[in-house]
Amino acid sequence: MTTAKISIQHVHKSFRIQRNLGHLQESWQPVSALQDIHLEVNQGEFMVIVGPSGCGKSTLLDLLAGLTKPSSGQILLDGKAIAGPDLDRGIVFQQYALFPWKTALANVEFGLEAKGIGKKERREAALEYIQLVGLSGFENRYPHELSGGMKQRIAIARSLAYDPEVLLMDEPFAALDAQTRETLQSELLRIWEATKKTIIFITHGIEEAVYLGQRVAVMSSRPGRIKEVIEVPFQGRSSEEDLRAHPEFVKLRHHIWDLLKDEVQRAQEQEKSSSLHYEQHKLTNKGGA
Numbered sequence: 001m002t003t004a005k006i007s008i009q010h011v012h013k014s015f016r017i018q019r020n021l022g023h024l025q026e027s028w029q030p031v032s033a034l035q036d037i038h039l040e041v042n043q044g045e046f047m048v049i050v051g052p053s054g055c056g057k058s059t060l061l062d063l064l065a066g067l068t069k070p071s072s073g074q075i076l077l078d079g080k081a082i083a084g085p086d087l088d089r090g091i092v093f094q095q096y097a098l099f100p101w102k103t104a105l106a107n108v109e110f111g112l113e114a115k116g117i118g119k120k121e122r123r124e125a126a127l128e129y130i131q132l133v134g135l136s137g138f139e140n141r142y143p144h145e146l147s148g149g150m151k152q153r154i155a156i157a158r159s160l161a162y163d164p165e166v167l168l169m170d171e172p173f174a175a176l177d178a179q180t181r182e183t184l185q186s187e188l189l190r191i192w193e194a195t196k197k198t199i200i201f202i203t204h205g206i207e208e209a210v211y212l213g214q215r216v217a218v219m220s221s222r223p224g225r226i227k228e229v230i231e232v233p234f235q236g237r238s239s240e241e242d243l244r245a246h247p248e249f250v251k252l253r254h255h256i257w258d259l260l261k262d263e264v265q266r267a268q269e270q271e272k273s274s275s276l277h278y279e280q281h282k283l284t285n286k287g288g289a
């Protein structure tokens, strides 16, 4: 029997937002961001979560990182509830989040320092991970001397260097140009195959989702729910093979787009009706004044 590496169990998350109703009136309203999220991710699995804008993808990643807590439900890592941020989870964000005053090498060494690893081992491990992400020779460059793609490789090396159980990636390639993005996608697959890490990868991109994921969880519009989890049947993706032109790839991409298209429409309708309510509320208030 396989036990889940990460088990997201009936997670709900809501926020309280402040609404300005005019005439110095304000009200606090709950907004449900995630509703009954239930998802298991296996050891060594590459799981991609895709969904429309505002559906709660980053909220879910923050919960996995332990930066916030679920309103109800729980998330288990190796059977234990996530209680806060820890070095068992590495995070790579869209923005590179490197220390600008540290060299590439010092940025990668940083997590190892926090783990209490000695100077010599730290250096060796950092050099090894810089090599893994293909940046040997750039160790002494500062972030402003690196391209966007290079910075993101360093961010990945830094997250991997302290050997986390799970790598959490929040749209890590979204800010990159199309060519660099495609290169880093295949690099990430190579790194994943070499390290056997469990990866949870969040994206807007349907093609990116099908290319990277062993499974793709498609989310609904707000409140975010898991609408469908799709198995991607490509094993041992080799960089020689043009996966994107494969008929099965095209079919899956269409299927996910069909699921998302409905959600985007629904989100727009929700938005329209909530702004209509808001306008009506304002008019009623004016009438009564």
Ligand SMILES: Nc1ncnc2c1ncn2[C@@H]1O[C@H](COP(=O)(O)OP(=O)(O)OP(=O)(O)O)[C@@H](O)[C@H]1O
Pocket: 015, 016, 017, 031, 032, 033, 051, 052, 053, 054, 055, 056, 057, 058, 059, 060, 204, 222
């Ligand atoms: N701290 C917060 N306070 C109030 N509302 C929040 C907060 N964080 C997120 N939300 C709301 O929760 C919903 C989900 O937001 P989230 O950023 O997780 O979506 P997302 O899918 O990552 O969006 P995008 O793809 O555009 O980055 C949104 O309606 C957002 O406004």
